[in-house]
Amino acid sequence: MLVEAEREQSNGGRPRARLRVPAERGVLIGVDVAETYVHVDAFDAALTRLSRHQRDLVDRSEPGYVLGEVADCIREAIVANPRQVLGVGVSMPGQVEPSAGVSVFAPNWRWADVPVQRMLRDLLPVPINVDNPLKATTVAELWFGAGRGVYDLVTVNLGTGVGAGIAFGGELIRGVSNNAGEWGHTTLIMDGRRCRCGRRGCVEAYVGVPGIIATLTEEFPEHRYGGDDQQRFVANVRAGLEAGDPEAGWLIERLSHQLGEALANLVNLLNPERIILTSWTATALGAWLLPPTASRMLAQSIAGSATASQLVVSEIGENPVGLGMATLALEHYLEEVGLPARRGFSARSDG
Amino acid sequence: MLVEAEREQSNGGRPRARLRVPAERGVLIGVDVAETYVHVDAFDAALTRLSRHQRDLVDRSEPGYVLGEVADCIREAIVANPRQVLGVGVSMPGQVEPSAGVSVFAPNWRWADVPVQRMLRDLLPVPINVDNPLKATTVAELWFGAGRGVYDLVTVNLGTGVGAGIAFGGELIRGVSNNAGEWGHTTLIMDGRRCRCGRRGCVEAYVGVPGIIATLTEEFPEHRYGGDDQQRFVANVRAGLEAGDPEAGWLIERLSHQLGEALANLVNLLNPERIILTSWTATALGAWLLPPTASRMLAQSIAGSATASQLVVSEIGENPVGLGMATLALEHYLEEVGLPARRGFSARSDG
Ligand SMILES: [Zn+2]
Ligand SMILES: [Zn+2]
Numbered sequence: 001m002l003v004e005a006e007r008e009q010s011n012g013g014r015p016r017a018r019l020r021v022p023a024e025r026g027v028l029i030g031v032d033v034a035e036t037y038v039h040v041d042a043f044d045a046a047l048t049r050l051s052r053h054q055r056d057l058v059d060r061s062e063p064g065y066v067l068g069e070v071a072d073c074i075r076e077a078i079v080a081n082p083r084q085v086l087g088v089g090v091s092m093p094g095q096v097e098p099s100a101g102v103s104v105f106a107p108n109w110r111w112a113d114v115p116v117q118r119m120l121r122d123l124l125p126v127p128i129n130v131d132n133p134l135k136a137t138t139v140a141e142l143w144f145g146a147g148r149g150v151y152d153l154v155t156v157n158l159g160t161g162v163g164a165g166i167a168f169g170g171e172l173i174r175g176v177s178n179n180a181g182e183w184g185h186t187t188l189i190m191d192g193r194r195c196r197c198g199r200r201g202c203v204e205a206y207v208g209v210p211g212i213i214a215t216l217t218e219e220f221p222e223h224r225y226g227g228d229d230q231q232r233f234v235a236n237v238r239a240g241l242e243a244g245d246p247e248a249g250w251l252i253e254r255l256s257h258q259l260g261e262a263l264a265n266l267v268n269l270l271n272p273e274r275i276i277l278t279s280w281t282a283t284a285l286g287a288w289l290l291p292p293t294a295s296r297m298l299a300q301s302i303a304g305s306a307t308a309s310q311l312v313v314s315e316i317g318e319n320p321v322g323l324g325m326a327t328l329a330l331e332h333y334l335e336e337v338g339l340p341a342r343r344g345f346s347a348r349s350d351g
Numbered sequence: 352m353l354v355e356a357e358r359e360q361s362n363g364g365r366p367r368a369r370l371r372v373p374a375e376r377g378v379l380i381g382v383d384v385a386e387t388y389v390h391v392d393a394f395d396a397a398l399t400r401l402s403r404h405q406r407d408l409v410d411r412s413e414p415g416y417v418l419g420e421v422a423d424c425i426r427e428a429i430v431a432n433p434r435q436v437l438g439v440g441v442s443m444p445g446q447v448e449p450s451a452g453v454s455v456f457a458p459n460w461r462w463a464d465v466p467v468q469r470m471l472r473d474l475l476p477v478p479i480n481v482d483n484p485l486k487a488t489t490v491a492e493l494w495f496g497a498g499r500g501v502y503d504l505v506t507v508n509l510g511t512g513v514g515a516g517i518a519f520g521g522e523l524i525r526g527v528s529n530n531a532g533e534w535g536h537t538t539l540i541m542d543g544r545r546c547r548c549g550r551r552g553c554v555e556a557y558v559g560v561p562g563i564i565a566t567l568t569e570e571f572p573e574h575r576y577g578g579d580d581q582q583r584f585v586a587n588v589r590a591g592l593e594a595g596d597p598e599a600g601w602l603i604e605r606l607s608h609q610l611g612e613a614l615a616n617l618v619n620l621l622n623p624e625r626i627i628l629t630s631w632t633a634t635a636l637g638a639w640l641l642p643p644t645a646s647r648m649l650a651q652s653i654a655g656s657a658t659a660s661q662l663v664v665s666e667i668g669e670n671p672v673g674l675g676m677a678t679l680a681l682e683h684y685l686e687e688v689g690l691p692a693r694r695g696f697s698a699r700s701d702g
Binding site for chain 2: 097105107151152164166168174175176177178179181182183185186187188189190258261262265268269270271272273300302303305309
């Protein structure tokens with residue numbers, strides 16, 4: 001087993017060690033199970049992508065069907081890359097609990113306590129680890145994105161749902177039951193707008209795409225950006241911004257006020273070095289959204305933390321979830337063979 | 352140099368190692384510099400208290416005067432305990448920045464960029480480390496309080512100011528410039544009540560003692576609990592609760608609504624195993640405040656994190672700040688001699 005250490009120079013000057021595994025050592029599989037599709041990426045052991053595979057999901061309500069499609073798609077990736085499978089990392093939406101034998105609680109999907117890891121292991125004779133997209137994205141940013149060389153990092157996912165991935169000292173923070181990062185369900189306005197989680201006034205209820213649509217519709221009931229299709233709505237807002245449309249301009253101003261405040265909460269509580277905005281919404285609107293949001297975040301941050309924190313948009317062009325899950329699978333593999341790539345901070349699985 | 356390893360059984364079943372130094376190895380000094388006084392505690396190397404010393408502060412505006420009193424009081428403790436001084440830990444209010452050579456920014460005190468560590472080192476020929484009370488309290492709870500055996504912990508200080516100390520994996524989280532934990536200046540109500548930090552709607556503006564006084568006075572302008580003296584106000588509220596006074600009952604209901612929501616934000620973002628309420632306010636009002644606050648916190652926490660988090664009041668009877676700072680001084684000493692008691696997560700001081 002050959003492993004070489006790579007030392008990067010961090011911004012702060014402190015070198016950090018990373019393990020790099022020779023490419024030909026085997027195959028890693030990263031899986032992104034999303035609302036309407038399964039993406040499976042195969043990588044070599046140096047995390048260069050070898051192939052991509054996909055399935056559409058027509059009915060996400062039935063765990064057996066969804067996990068059958070996931071397993072089929074993984075099998076296709078394994079067949080296409082006939083080398084030893086070092087590990088498979090599967091990102092599932094919702095809350096993933098390793099202490100419960102890795103079951104998944106996915107409220108949007110109406111899944112509760114589905115033992116995803118066990119079910120997939122019954123279907124596939126390879127090492128499988130399950131986690132959620134926030135964790136995967138954060139790992140991808142730490143290894144390959146704007147998080148390289150950053151010790152104290154937050155990635156913020158802006159989409160239909162809203163959440164954060166947190167790292168301290170270059171390590172992913174999981175919390176006691178692997179649920180750290182539910183920033184979308186922290187308060188922006190106590191007793192405010194109803195959130196899909198049941199609380200009121202959550203960050204997500206304002207800066208998640210359905211919340212953004214509600215904000216615009218409350219102010220401009222006659223707007224023409226649509227709203228049934230979230231991707232189309234965001235594309236329409238972008239077109240409106242490009243055309244100098246005042247409704248779109250108003251929306252960015254309002255959203256940056258809310259988002260900047262909610263991000264300043266992360267700055268004040270966690271004092272990170274960098275916050276990375278990820279997802280399709282950040283990519284589509286980032287050019288307009290980033291400057292006023294960063295300005296509001298700075299104004300709302302306490303003195304000693306404000307200047308220490310940068311706000312950036314992710315530079316990982318493609319979907320980082322598959323890459324992050326393959327990286328997590330590599331970390332698990334290295335731990336198994338006694339060569340941990342990073343220190344612990346796993347959610348405990350003593351049970 | 353004798354060091355023995357102690358292994359505690361955590362609640363989760365995973366043992367954790369702690370280093371324990373023989374008592375006679377030397378003296379550790381823990382210093383709590385507060386609004387109106389300096390407390391200096393001397394401990395043996397096993398962290399048993401040997402003596403306590405105190406100075407009143409009549410003018411906190413002048414760093415030279417304050418640090419002179421601090422140095423005098425430390426000198427008194429050293430003279431009273433004639434053994435090798437292994438280290439001195441000084442807790443200062445405000446933001447302590449190791450990357451700036453440990454200066455302190457204390458807005459309430461109108462101190463900015465005062466190089467406390469250097470000034471104290473000029474006055475005393477002993478190893479001195481400076482930090483703030485939140486960090487000290489959290490370390491005390493981890494080693495000696497309700498944080499023993501807990502990996503993912505938050506301590507919440509309820510007083511004039513409000514803040515949090517955060518630990519993951521049994522390690523204190525500092526953030527990139529040692530300012531992590533400013534939970535008091537995260538949002539409860541966007542654009543709400545003005546906070547002394549300059550923001551609006553901060554948690555502290557509602558659950559800090561001045562905020563509690565404002566809440567009661569807004570609802571009951573004629574109340575008789577006072578308000579100029581914060582300690583007396585809290586004592587009067589406690590007496591009102593003991594007497595079944597409806598105004599005090601209303602206040603606890605309102606405060607627990609706000610505090611429970613703000614604590615649920617910590618649960619949702621950080622997924623800790625335990626949250627410990629500390630300080631004189633928590634001690635005085637805990638019996639009334641804890642049950643409704645815990646209930647509100649549970650209701651406002653996301654499913655996978657709610658049941659994983661316990662809310663408790665600190666069991667450390669005396670002021671934990673001196674004990675915590677002495678413990679931090681011991682950790683620094685052990686690092687210096689190549690026996691780190693815990694892994695890193697220090698704020699970087701590369702500069
Ligand atoms: Zn919510
Ligand atoms: Zn504030």
